[in-house]
Amino acid sequence: MQIPDIIIAIDGYSSTGKSSFAKIVANEFSFLYLDSGALYRGVTLFAIENGFITEDCKIDIAGLDKALEDLDIHFGPDGTYIGDRCIEKEIRSLTVANKVSPIATVAEVRRFVDRKLREFGEKKRIVMDGRDIGTTVFPEAEIKIFMTADPMVRAERRAAEMRAKGEDVNIEDVLKNLQERDYIDSHREVSPLSKADDAIVLDNSHMTIDEQLVWLKEIISERFGC
Numbered sequence: 241m242q243i244p245d246i247i248i249a250i251d252g253y254s255s256t257g258k259s260s261f262a263k264i265v266a267n268e269f270s271f272l273y274l275d276s277g278a279l280y281r282g283v284t285l286f287a288i289e290n291g292f293i294t295e296d297c298k299i300d301i302a303g304l305d306k307a308l309e310d311l312d313i314h315f316g317p318d319g320t321y322i323g324d325r326c327i328e329k330e331i332r333s334l335t336v337a338n339k340v341s342p343i344a345t346v347a348e349v350r351r352f353v354d355r356k357l358r359e360f361g362e363k364k365r366i367v368m369d370g371r372d373i374g375t376t377v378f379p380e381a382e383i384k385i386f387m388t389a390d391p392m393v394r395a396e397r398r399a400a401e402m403r404a405k406g407e408d409v410n411i412e413d414v415l416k417n418l419q420e421r422d423y424i425d426s427h428r429e430v431s432p433l434s435k436a437d438d439a440i441v442l443d444n445s446h447m448t449i450d451e452q453l454v455w456l457k458e459i460i461s462e463r464f465g466c
């Protein structure tokens with residue numbers, strides 16, 4: 241299926257399968273996939289390693305903002321990098337997951353990440369997933385999807401992913417982390433997670449990834465006549 245040069249924005253709650261879906265969509269249409277959450281996770285890892293966030297989540301905002309000026313965070317062959325160090329494994333850990341939402345509430349951090357994300361969008365033909373892509377980063381995106389799913393289904397998915405990577409996880413901890421993140425993400429002052437007025441809701445609690453792709457292809461075909 242040939243589709244025009246557009247931006248596809250995929251937002252939604254944590255562990256609704258946004259990134260798996262976005263990757264399949266990108267592959268199907270030969271688009272570039274960009275994971276905006278990975279940049280927030282990378283900034284969080286950087287903040288932890290450099291003492292800008294304490295164990296109880298107190299953030300040295302001025303210090304972090306200054307340090308971000310020199311932070312070379314980018315995407316490379318194996319995922320997310322700081323300089324030439326691949327940080328893909330570390331940013332998926334529970335240590336980072338537990339601190340990423342507070343870090344993502346910081347306006348200075350959001351400004352830094354937004355600037356990086358918009359640079360990628362200049363070329364179009366991208367699928368980007370996150371929390372505020374359709375509302376703030378690319379309000380002009382031609383296709384906006386808002387993903388949701390039952391919280392327990394989401395916790396099971398995230399736990400399975402973590403177990404597959406060899407992490408020892410407890411489903412109750414994962415569910416608690418998801419619910420805390422949903423709350424912080426939806427209630428923060430700057431760019432909270434919310435459905436754009438023109439986004440289409442995709443509840444995939446009981447859908448396979450192939451069914452989700454069929455659903456999207458029908459929407460695209462109707463909208464662009466392709």
Ligand code: DC
Nearest residue numbers: 276277280340341344370371372421
């Ligand atoms: O998609 P993810 O779980 O990797 O995202 C990690 C965190 O980053 C999430 O808790 C909220 C934040 N985030 C955000 O605030 N805005 C985005 N566009 C993407 C992620």
